[in-house]
Amino acid sequence: MDQRVVPRHTPVRARVRTIGPVGMDAQVGPARPYDVAAVRAHFPALDRGTVHFDGPAGTQVPAACVAAVAEHLERWNSNSTQGAPFRDTPAAARTNALIERIHAAAADFVGASDPAECVVGANMTTLAFAMTRRIGRALRPGDELLLSPLDHDANIAPWLLLAEERSLRVRWLPPSLPRCTLDASSVVETIGPRTRVVSLGLASNAVGTLVDGQAVAAIAAAAHASGAIVWVDAVHAAAHVPLDVRALDVDVLLWSAYKVYGPHLGLCWVRRGILDVLPAQNVRWPAPAGPHRLETGTPAYELFAGLEATVGYLRWLGRTFGEPAGGLPPERGEIVAALEAIRRYEADLASRLLARLAAIPGCRVLGLADPADVGRRCPTVALTIEGRTPAAVADECCRRGFAVWSGEFASFELMRRLGLQGSGVVRVGIAHYNTAAEVDALAETLADVAAAAPDG
Numbered sequence: 542m543d544q545r546v547v548p549r550h551t552p553v554r555a556r557v558r559t560i561g562p563v564g565m566d567a568q569v570g571p572a573r574p575y576d577v578a579a580v581r582a583h584f585p586a587l588d589r590g591t592v593h594f595d596g597p598a599g600t601q602v603p604a605a606c607v608a609a610v611a612e613h614l615e616r617w618n619s620n621s622t623q624g625a626p627f628r629d630t631p632a633a634a635r636t637n638a639l640i641e642r643i644h645a646a647a648a649d650f651v652g653a654s655d656p657a658e659c660v661v662g663a664n665m666t667t668l669a670f671a672m673t674r675r676i677g678r679a680l681r682p683g684d685e686l687l688l689s690p691l692d693h694d695a696n697i698a699p700w701l702l703l704a705e706e707r708s709l710r711v712r713w714l715p716p717s718l719p720r721c722t723l724d725a726s727s728v729v730e731t732i733g734p735r736t737r738v739v740s741l742g743l744a745s746n747a748v749g750t751l752v753d754g755q756a757v758a759a760i761a762a763a764a765h766a767s768g769a770i771v772w773v774d775a776v777h778a779a780a781h782v783p784l785d786v787r788a789l790d791v792d793v794l795l796w797s798a799y800k801v802y803g804p805h806l807g808l809c810w811v812r813r814g815i816l817d818v819l820p821a822q823n824v825r826w827p828a829p830a831g832p833h834r835l836e837t838g839t840p841a842y843e844l845f846a847g848l849e850a851t852v853g854y855l856r857w858l859g860r861t862f863g864e865p866a867g868g869l870p871p872e873r874g875e876i877v878a879a880l881e882a883i884r885r886y887e888a889d890l891a892s893r894l895l896a897r898l899a900a901i902p903g904c905r906v907l908g909l910a911d912p913a914d915v916g917r918r919c920p921t922v923a924l925t926i927e928g929r930t931p932a933a934v935a936d937e938c939c940r941r942g943f944a945v946w947s948g949e950f951a952s953f954e955l956m957r958r959l960g961l962q963g964s965g966v967v968r969v970g971i972a973h974y975n976t977a978a979e980v981d982a983l984a985e986t987l988a989d990v991a992a993a994a995p996d997g
């Protein structure tokens with residue numbers, strides 16, 4: 542890739558303790574035992590009669606998020622006047638300050654030192670299409686993109702379109718099937734002299750497998766040595782493991798607030814040296830700086846307020862149930878502590894669910910099915926039941942009050958490789974507000990469904 546887009550790579554040493562495989566191995570003890578009732582008290586939607594196992598499609602939000610959105614619209618509704626030559630109204634001043642705070646919160650969430658590296662957008666898909674087009678301006682015919690077939694199509698389709706437009710070559714990273722994992726050495730072997738982008742997801746939104754943080758860092762080292770950038774879709778991982786762009790040493794990382802107890806917003810961290818040289822593709826505002834160059838149109842500022850409140854909730858969770866993360870400022874440390882507490886709690890629920898599913902005749906878990914493998918996966922479990930279509934199983938679960946989805950979840954490449962295109966799987970997405978009793982009740986429902994007459 543053009544050196545203007547990929548400046549000579551200087552590895553940045555993680556300033557924090559190494560969080561290993563994206564923090565998943567943290568063995569620190571909690572400050573106070575995790576209290577799921579106290580967690581659930583923050584989520585008004587959990588009292589409405591539905592058991593939510595649909596977090597991978599979007600989690601529920603804490604009351605503070607709802608209140609902040611409403612308050613912003615009621616009291617502070619104004620467009621931004623950043624850089625305008627006239628006096629701000631109180632609402633405009635509030636919006637301007639909120640914009641800055643939300644970029645800082647995004648940086649804290651992914652462990653970036655510079656809020657100006659964070660671009661806020663409508664959702665991950667929109668950001669991915671926009672950012673790939675900007676990066677694509679520096680690519681030449683014959684340059685190579687390495688894509689992961691484990692990914693959501695939002696992390697594939699934008700690259701395929703770009704490849705078609707600019708005559709780029711697409712190659713697929715080799716996953717290990719049927720485990721649905723990606724290991725560093727096979728990815729590193731795939732990187733060639735014409736590789737300019739290595740794109741992968743940190744976790745599969747369909748089957749829940751994670752690419753561990755050390756593998757990502759090893760892939761990044763090899764990619765950088767060949768002059769390629771590493772682009773990571775962290776949308777699914779973001780709700781389940783702490784993210785640390787410096788430890789991962791990647792160049793671009795995208796996530797969505799609404800998968801992490803926030804409102805419908807997408808976010809994208811871009812390494813500063815790259816962000817500064819990306820073409821703006823924006824209206825010709827007089828000299829907007831940093832990430833604002835890449836943020837098009839007027840965003841939903843009320844959702845910024847909601848996201849800020851969600852981050853406040855996560856920080857409460859980290860302070861209350863997490864182990865203080867040594868050497869980190871509280872804005873970052875409490876988020877890391879929260880995600881580590883979430884990870885420990887969810888791992889217990891995931892192994893409980895996997896053990897229950899293993900006892901159901903005809904139930905097949907896709908990917909990592911062994912409870913002993915919870916450290917290598919998110920608590921998102923994909924399954925099929927012999928003789929029943931995934932749609933019929935999900936339908937019956939929904940009828941009994943469990944929000945459980947079926948389908949391909951836009952993981953088309955993976956489903957095709959698993960021979961499940963079209964029908965897909967049943968997906969159970971555990972979140973940090975679910976309980977062991979909910980997991981048991983769902984397992985009983987699935988056992989009933991498995992025992993019932995097959996679909997005609």
Ligand SMILES: Cc1ncc(COP(=O)(O)O)c(C=O)c1O
Nearest residue numbers: 664665666693695746776777797
């Ligand atoms: C792993 C993954 N990547 C990307 C996306 C697309 O995100 P968004 O809905 O913010 O466009 C999703 C949505 O489900 C996802 O799960």
